[in-house]
Amino acid sequence: MRQVTASGQTVEDAVQSALKQLNTTEDQVNVEVIDEGKKGILGLFGSKRAIVKVSVAENPIQLAEDYLLNILTNFTEEKVSVERTVQGTSVYFELTGKHMAMVIGKRGQTLNAIQYLVQIMLNRKSNERHQVIVDAEGYRERRKQTLVQLAHRLADKATSINKHVSLEPMPSFERKIIHSALQDNQKIETYSDGTDPHRHVVIRPSKR
Amino acid sequence: MEALIKSIVKPLVDNPNEISVEVKEEASKVIYHLTVHSEDVGKVIGKNGRIAKAIRTVVYAANTDSKKRIFLDIM
Numbered sequence: 032m033r034q035v036t037a038s039g040q041t042v043e044d045a046v047q048s049a050l051k052q053l054n055t056t057e058d059q060v061n062v063e064v065i066d067e068g069k070k071g072i073l074g075l076f077g078s079k080r081a082i083v084k085v086s087v088a089e090n091p092i093q094l095a096e097d098y099l100l101n102i103l104t105n106f107t108e109e110k111v112s113v114e115r116t117v118q119g120t121s122v123y124f125e126l127t128g129k130h131m132a133m134v135i136g137k138r139g140q141t142l143n144a145i146q147y148l149v150q151i152m153l154n155r156k157s158n159e160r161h162q163v164i165v166d167a168e169g170y171r172e173r174r175k176q177t178l179v180q181l182a183h184r185l186a187d188k189a190t191s192i193n194k195h196v197s198l199e200p201m202p203s204f205e206r207k208i209i210h211s212a213l214q215d216n217q218k219i220e221t222y223s224d225g226t227d228p229h230r231h232v233v234i235r236p237s238k239r
Numbered sequence: 240m241e242a243l244i245k246s247i248v249k250p251l252v253d254n255p256n257e258i259s260v261e262v263k264e265e266a267s268k269v270i271y272h273l274t275v276h277s278e279d280v281g282k283v284i285g286k287n288g289r290i291a292k293a294i295r296t297v298v299y300a301a302n303t304d305s306k307k308r309i310f311l312d313i314m
Contacts, residue, residue: 105243144296152250
């Protein structure tokens with residue numbers, strides 16, 4: 032945690048001087064007044080300067096971003112940059128850099144593991160519960176399109192063979208993509224079966 | 240590799256100074272043995288070992304240049 036002690040003619044002056052040193056704004060810090068100072072007689076005798084201790088409040092989302100960057104730098108041994116978007120309690124991190132294919136991994140398993148770790152870390156530091164999405168090179172969107180296509184293809188298969196069709200195990204946010212892609216299809220029904228990490232979507236022909 | 244393991248584990252535990260990673264090299268594998276403060280064991284393993292599994296996924300994926308398989312032992 033960064034903090035400085037600063038002095039000034041008044042408490043307000045001291046705080047402003049501390050903010051300048053920390054290069055931040057008043058809403059991002061905690062201020063502790065050590066000495067309120069004294070004006071003194073005619074501003075000459077017995078005056079005492081005000082002293083404050085100002086520390087930068089730790090922003091959990093910033094900590095999560097630092098954590099993510101730290102992991103990725105150690106992982107790829109290259110410079111990786113992160114762009115952050117916060118929407119309500121969802122935090123979206125978009126990564127750019129070298130070796131992104133390695134960061135994503137087979138079917139996104141490495142990316143999902145990193146995403147899970149960042150979410151755990153963020154929710155440990157924060158009082159609110161956040162949902163974390165880590166994305167690289169538009170992987171999430173590409174994966175979504177693949178899953179939607181797969182869903183429609185397997186829905187057709189389920190109706191033509193008139194049997195249940197099971198998909199491979201997926202994390203909850205990917206299963207959700209399948210369920211919502213098929214929710215308007217009257218010929219089939221979808222549900223999830225098994226327990227994590229083996230939970231998977233099953234498509235079955237609707238009973239008439 | 241030790242730096243990666245430490246960077247993942249550090250912010251997850253309450254006693255970041257009590258993390259140690261021991262490396263044991265064998266003929267065909269490298270074993271990284273991670274030890275944390277006894278109160279923090281649950282935090283690196285997680286419910287049904289989910290956190291441990293995620294840590295392993297990331298660590299194993301980072302092992303590209305070595306011909307040896309790597310293993311991560313926790314406690």
